[in-house]
Every structure is written in C-alpha cells, then in structure tokens.
Amino acid sequence: MPMKVLVVDDTNTDRLLLKLHLSKLGYTTLEASNGQEAIDQFLEHSQDLDLILMDVQMPYINGFDAVRSIRKIQEQQNQEWLPVIFLSASAEDDDIEGAILAGGDDYLMKPISQKVLSAKMLAMQRIADMRRRLVDSNLALEQLASTDHLTGVANRRSFELMLDREMSFTRRYGVPMALAMFDLDKFKVVNDTFGHDAGDAVLAEVSKRIKMALRDSDIIGRLGGEEFGIILHNVKEDDVFKVFDRYRKIVAEHPVVHEGAEIPITASIGVTMYAGKLEDKVALLKRADQSLYEAKDTGRNKVIYHPL
Numbered sequence: 001m002p003m004k005v006l007v008v009d010d011t012n013t014d015r016l017l018l019k020l021h022l023s024k025l026g027y028t029t030l031e032a033s034n035g036q037e038a039i040d041q042f043l044e045h046s047q048d049l050d051l052i053l054m055d056v057q058m059p060y061i062n063g064f065d066a067v068r069s070i071r072k073i074q075e076q077q078n079q080e081w082l083p084v085i086f087l088s089a090s091a092e093d094d095d096i097e098g099a100i101l102a103g104g105d106d107y108l109m110k111p112i113s114q115k116v117l118s119a120k121m122l123a124m125q126r127i128a129d130m131r132r133r134l135v136d137s138n139l140a141l142e143q144l145a146s147t148d149h150l151t152g153v154a155n156r157r158s159f160e161l162m163l164d165r166e167m168s169f170t171r172r173y174g175v176p177m178a179l180a181m182f183d184l185d186k187f188k189v190v191n192d193t194f195g196h197d198a199g200d201a202v203l204a205e206v207s208k209r210i211k212m213a214l215r216d217s218d219i220i221g222r223l224g225g226e227e228f229g230i231i232l233h234n235v236k237e238d239d240v241f242k243v244f245d246r247y248r249k250i251v252a253e254h255p256v257v258h259e260g261a262e263i264p265i266t267a268s269i270g271v272t273m274y275a276g277k278l279e280d281k282v283a284l285l286k287r288a289d290q291s292l293y294e295a296k297d298t299g300r301n302k303v304i305y306h307p308l
C-alpha cells in the first residue's frame with residue numbers, strides 16, 4: 001500500500017513542489033503550512049499516516065518543536081513509531097544532531113534533489129511495509145493468545161481482563177452488569193458415552209449457540225474444562241434471570257448431533273450482579289460460583305440468581 005505522507009512547509013511553492021513530486025511517485029499526501037497545523041493534522045490522521053516531511057525553519061512553532069510535541073503525544077497514547085524526515089537549508093552538524101534529538105529519523109538538504117527524495121521515500125516505504133507487517137502479526141498473536149482454540153471464544157486470561165474492564169465501567173458510569181458461571185451437566189458422562197471428540201464437539205456447539213444469542217456488548221469466555229463465564233453488559237436486575245434461563249433453554253432444547261449420534265445436554269448457571277460497590281473480581285466470581293454450586297446441588301439444568 002502506498003504511504004500517506006504529511007508535508008509540512010510554510011513556503012507555499014516548496015510545499016506544492018514536494019506534494020507534486022510525491023504524487024507523481026504514487027504517494028498520498030496531506031499538507032500543513034505551520035507547526036500547529038502539522039500537530040492538528042497528525043492528531044486527525046495518526047491512525048493511517050506513514051511519514052512526516054517537516055520543514056525546520058518555520059515561524060512560531062518550528063519543525064523541531066512540532067515534532068517534539070508529536071513525539072510526546074505518541075508516547076502518551078502509546079502509539080507506534082512514525083518516521084519523520086526534516087527538511088532544512090542548513091548543513092551544520094549541530095542542526096543535524098538537533099533534528100535527531102528532536103525525534104527525527106533523517107535529514108534532507110534544501111533545495112531538495114528529486115533523486116535523493118525518491119530514494120529516501122523508497123527506504124521509508126520499506127520501513128512502513130515492515131511496520132505494517134509487524135502490527136498485523138502482533139494483532140494475530142494477541143488474538144491467538146486470548147482465544148480458546150477449541151471453541152473460538154475468549155480464554156480465561158482474556159475473559160478476566162474483560163471482566164476487570166466491565167467492572168470499572170460499572171463503577172465509573174453506574175451501569176449494572178451481570179456475571180454468570182455456566183457449567184455443562186454430567187459432562188464426564190458425555191465423554192465416557194460418546195467419546196472425547198464428541199465432548200469437544202459439544203463444547204464448540206454450545207459456545208456457538210450462546211455466542212449467537214448474546215448481544216454484541218456481552219461477553220463469553222471459556223474458564224476451563226466444561227465451564228464458561230458470561231458477562232451481560234448494562235442489564236436490568238428484573239431481566240437477569242429471564243436472559244440466563246433463555247440461554248439454559250437454548251442449550252437444553254436440542255441435542256448436539258455428532259457423527260449421527262444425538263447427545264442430550266443441559267447446563268447449570270450461577271448468576272450474580274454487580275452494581276459498582278467496592279468489591280473485587282475475586283469476590284464477584286466467588287458469588288457466581290456459589291450460585292452455580294447451588295444449581296448443581298439442587299438438580300442441575302437450572303439458573304440460580306439471588307438478587308443482591
């Protein structure tokens with residue numbers, strides 16, 4: 001993908017010439033005619049910007065100061081590195097050193113040779129491509145590390161991180177949430193009767209059914225074995241039992257079919273609510289677990305919810 005380049009120069013002709021040359025080379029350009037505009041453009045386009053060409057000598061906020069501000073913003077927002085090439089009429093060693101210290105990656109002498117600029121752009125394009133590949137593979141790795149490979153839902157680590165996030169959202173905005181522990185009944189019998197592969201197929205099918213029934217803002221994760229966690233975001237106390245009983249029915253009403261065999265399956269569900277009091281995740285999980293235990297102990301295939 002061709003790079004998107006922000007061209008910053010207070011001299012209109014220099015800026016237009018640069019833009020023209022870059023467009024001819026196939027790059028997309030944005031422009032700014034002073035340091036403040038450069039910062040504003042960066043803020044607006046930081047997600048898809050690949051390179052900044054920054055004039056050094058500009059009134060008010062010069063190129064060095066503009067780049068220092070941009071680097072500070074990037075650091076605060078934990079953003080990826082964005083290459084900056086300074087453009088300057090000065091060939092003094094101090095200025096070149098100053099450019100690198102201000103956060104620049106390279107330095108081009110004015111008047112700019114089109115040949116040198118084309119070559120530098122080629123090098124920067126290589127870096128931009130490498131950076132994109134790195135970002136993509138980091139995303140893929142993060143996805144892999146947070147997903148349960150059998151069911152495709154969040155794994156325990158990632159579910160607990162999301163639970164932390166949901167709880168702090170509830171504390172800040174007072175939006176109540178529900179947490180359920182959801183455990184398949186007599187799953188050992190399923191494995192023993194139909195085989196481990198059939199057990200795996202049941203786990204995959206049940207999580208698929210629940211995922212389809214959840215709203216986009218709700219979360220399901222596999223806590224381990226045949227146990228799942230479910231978070232309902234922003235739910236009314238009166239609706240909690242109804243929603244989870246619907247999930248219970250979705251599991252129980254149709255057997256899972258695996259290699260011609262019909263495997264009846266039910267689940268027990270322990271539910272609790274969180275309205276933002278000073279409790280921690282461990283306390284909340286424990287409360288849901290106690291309700292789950294009660295559901296198992298009093299016959300299974302049921303939802304237990306004790307309003308707070």
Ligand SMILES: Nc1nc2c(ncn2[C@@H]2O[C@H](COP(=O)(O)OP(=O)(O)OP(=O)(O)O)[C@@H](O)[C@H]2O)c(=O)[nH]1
Nearest residue numbers: 183184185186187188189191196199200225226296
């Ligand atoms: N097929 C399959 N089975 C699993 C997996 N993880 C855990 N199990 C099985 O799940 C079963 C859980 O058994 P128990 O903890 O005794 O509970 P249960 O039989 O579901 O009984 P209750 O929970 O009391 O209703 C064990 O037989 C585990 O081997 C998995 O990834 N795939």
